[in-house]
Structures are given as structure tokens and as C-alpha cells.
Amino acid sequence: MRLSLTNSSLITSFLFLIFLNGCASMTSDVASAPGASKSEIEPFELDLSFDFGGSSEGLEKPSSSKPYKVLGKWYKPLPHSRGFRQSGIASWYGKDFHGKPTSSGEVFDMNVISAAHKILPLGTYVRVRNLQNGKSIDLRINDRGPFVAGRVIDLSKAAAKSLGIYGPGTAPVEVIALGAPSQLTADAGSKITYIPVDYYSGNFTIQVGAFSDLKNAKKLWQKLDKKYKNARITPYYPHTGGGKLYRVTVGKCSTLDLAGEYEGIIKKRGFGDAFMVAE
Known part of the structure; x- marks a missing residue:
């Protein structure tokens, strides 16, 4: 049956209303900002083709679909775990927030490596790579922010220094979610592995x-x-x-x-x- 243009428009509007209800x-x-390009104001880019168990170092896929416990919290592995990869601008914060509580309840210490992210679950470990100098670091998300369009992660002062971002203040980065550590502690020099969790x-x-x-x-x-x-x-x-x-x-x-x-x-x-x- 052929739909008229009017009927098609009505159906489209109806589907959009259903979407809004969800x-x-x-x-x-x-x-x-004046002169800002579209890429500078697009804060969220997902590469859904990335998944755990691929070539990224330090990632480990659970051997079973049974629930597992990490850091006192139970997780249920996803049948097809989806990774999370994001590109954008990183910034850093320090003394103005030093000693204040983060969104996780922890007290912020600008001299300890950590970061804030707008959407990843608190406690998630991520790998942040400076796209200008190639430096990278693994760290834990313990706060929310930055609440600025175009910014994807807010680093502590210590993390910014490690990545070479402290001086310039901002830099383009890639953020890859690693998940939760597979064990509470690790022997000195041993390789830390991570278990993927549900970011979605x-x-x-x-x-x-x-x-x-x-x-x-x-x-x-x-x-x-x-x-x-x-x-x-x-x-x-x-x-x-x-x-x-x-x-x-x-x-x-x-x-x-x-x-x-x-x-x-x-x-x-x-x-x-x-x-x-x-x-």
C-alpha cells in the first residue's frame, strides 16, 4: 500500500512522540564560541566497533557469564560487552576545588591522579591519551564534569602534569573505558587487568x-x-x-x-x- 505524504508525516510525528515518552x-x-567548528562543540563521539578482548592492552574478558564481585560490588557480564571510546578536549582542575567532596563522596586531592567524567559510571577506570604528544595514563573516575560543551574529561592537577596538559590547560585526548580492576591489589610490577562493565x-x-x-x-x-x-x-x-x-x-x-x-x-x-x- 502506498502512503501519501500527509500520512507519512503523521506517522513520523507519532513515532517521535513515542520516542519522547521513552x-x-x-x-x-x-x-x-565565536569561530567554533562543529567538531569543537560535539562533546560525544562513540566508536561502537570497539569491544573488550580486542587489541587494547590491559583488558580482560570474563571467562563466564556468571555474576562476579569486584571492590565489594556485584556485576553481571553482558552477553556482548560494548566498549566505550571518546575523543574531545581535556581540561584540568586544582586548588579551587581542592579538599572539597567529589560526586563519589571522596574528598578531592589535586595531587592524586583522578578525573571527572560526565557520563561514565563513578569508579570506572579509563585510559586517557594526549593526542598531541602521545602520552597516556590509566586513572579512575571519581567525580562528575566538566559541565562545558566540547570538554570530555576534567583531570586532576597530578593527572594533567602526567599527560603534559598542566601548562597549556587543555589538549585533545582520547578516552577509552577499561572497566573495573580484576583484583583489589596487585603485586609490584604485575600487569593490572580490567573487567568490562555496563556503561550504557x-x-x-x-x-x-x-x-x-x-x-x-x-x-x-x-x-x-x-x-x-x-x-x-x-x-x-x-x-x-x-x-x-x-x-x-x-x-x-x-x-x-x-x-x-x-x-x-x-x-x-x-x-x-x-x-x-x-x-
């Missing part, structure tokens, strides 16, 4: 804007609340200091794939600096 909504009011399930939302003035945040919130579900204002203190900011987010998705689709739709609707974050 993931509560969102948008963005932050303008792109959780609670995700979309950040549309961030403001120092609560009135401006409320204006955007009122605009978004009329069209999208789960529009909220959340106060936070940025790693760079400078006082409290108010983040405006929309939507609530249970998978990273759905959040990515949602982010793409929001960007096409005029909010080019929108990006997804884990709650």
Missing part, C-alpha cells in the same frame, strides 16, 4: 544551559518546561571556582543510546551546545 525531554541556550545503562539527562544568575536559569527553565518533560534547575559549584552556577537540564533516559538520540534532536532544534550527563 526519554523525558530537554534543550540549550548557550551560544557556540543508568540515569541520564541533557544539560541545556548554565547560568550564574538564577533569574536567567529560570527563564530558560520556563521555556523548556512548556515543551519538554523533567525540566529542572540544579545548583553546582564549578571546578574552576568563581561561585555557584545553575544548570538547566531536561529529560530522563535509562540508556546512553537513547540519551544520545535525544541530545541530537535537541541540538537540531536550535540548542547546539546541549550535552548529556549522568545523574
Whole structure:
């Protein structure tokens, strides 16, 4: 049966409404930096062809599909574990946040190697490679951020020094998720191996804007609340200091794939600096 153009458009609209019901909504009011290219404001690039057990050093695939316990937490191996690879800009944070609690509850120590990430599960180990000098380091995610479009990871001062990013402040990097360590401790000189975990399930939302003035945040919130579900204002203190900011987010998705689709739709609707974050 041939569908008319009108019927086809109606079906497309209906499917989009179904999609929105599966993931509560969102948008963005932050303008792109002058002269910024599309690649500079695309904070999320996934290489879904990458999986554990490939050529990446230090990765280990579970020999069984039975649940296993690592660092006091139980994990259930995925039938087909999907890796996580991301490219973008890394930044670092130090004394303005030193001694304050991170999103994991740990106290931030700028002299200890660690990092913040917007969406990977807290406690995940990642390999970060500086694409300018080839230096790499393995570290643990214990905080959330950076809440800036185009930035993919926020390094501690110690991690930034190790990667040669401390001086310039930012650098293009590649981030590869390694997973959870396969054992609590390792003998000196022994090779650490990691067990893949599920990076694609959780609670995700979309950040549309961030403001120092609560009135401006409320204006955007009122605009978004009329069209999208789960529009909220959340106060936070940025790693760079400078006082409290108010983040405006929309939507609530249970998978990273759905959040990515949602982010793409929001960007096409005029909010080019929108990006997804884990709650």
C-alpha cells in the first residue's frame, strides 16, 4: 500500500512522540564560541566497533557469564560487552576545588591522579591519551564534569602534569573505558587487568544551559518546561571556582543510546551546545 505524504508525516510525528515518552525531554541556550567548528562543540563521539578482548592492552574478558564481585560490588557480564571510546578536549582542575567532596563522596586531592567524567559510571577506570604528544595514563573516575560543551574529561592537577596538559590547560585526548580492576591489589610490577562493565545503562539527562544568575536559569527553565518533560534547575559549584552556577537540564533516559538520540534532536532544534550527563 502506498502512503501519501500527509500520512507519512503523521506517522513520523507519532513515532517521535513515542520516542519522547521513552526519554523525558530537554534543550540549550548557550551560544557556540565565536569561530567554533562543529567538531569543537560535539562533546560525544562513540566508536561502537570497539569491544573488550580486542587489541587494547590491559583488558580482560570474563571467562563466564556468571555474576562476579569486584571492590565489594556485584556485576553481571553482558552477553556482548560494548566498549566505550571518546575523543574531545581535556581540561584540568586544582586548588579551587581542592579538599572539597567529589560526586563519589571522596574528598578531592589535586595531587592524586583522578578525573571527572560526565557520563561514565563513578569508579570506572579509563585510559586517557594526549593526542598531541602521545602520552597516556590509566586513572579512575571519581567525580562528575566538566559541565562545558566540547570538554570530555576534567583531570586532576597530578593527572594533567602526567599527560603534559598542566601548562597549556587543555589538549585533545582520547578516552577509552577499561572497566573495573580484576583484583583489589596487585603485586609490584604485575600487569593490572580490567573487567568490562555496563556503561550504557543508568540515569541520564541533557544539560541545556548554565547560568550564574538564577533569574536567567529560570527563564530558560520556563521555556523548556512548556515543551519538554523533567525540566529542572540544579545548583553546582564549578571546578574552576568563581561561585555557584545553575544548570538547566531536561529529560530522563535509562540508556546512553537513547540519551544520545535525544541530545541530537535537541541540538537540531536550535540548542547546539546541549550535552548529556549522568545523574
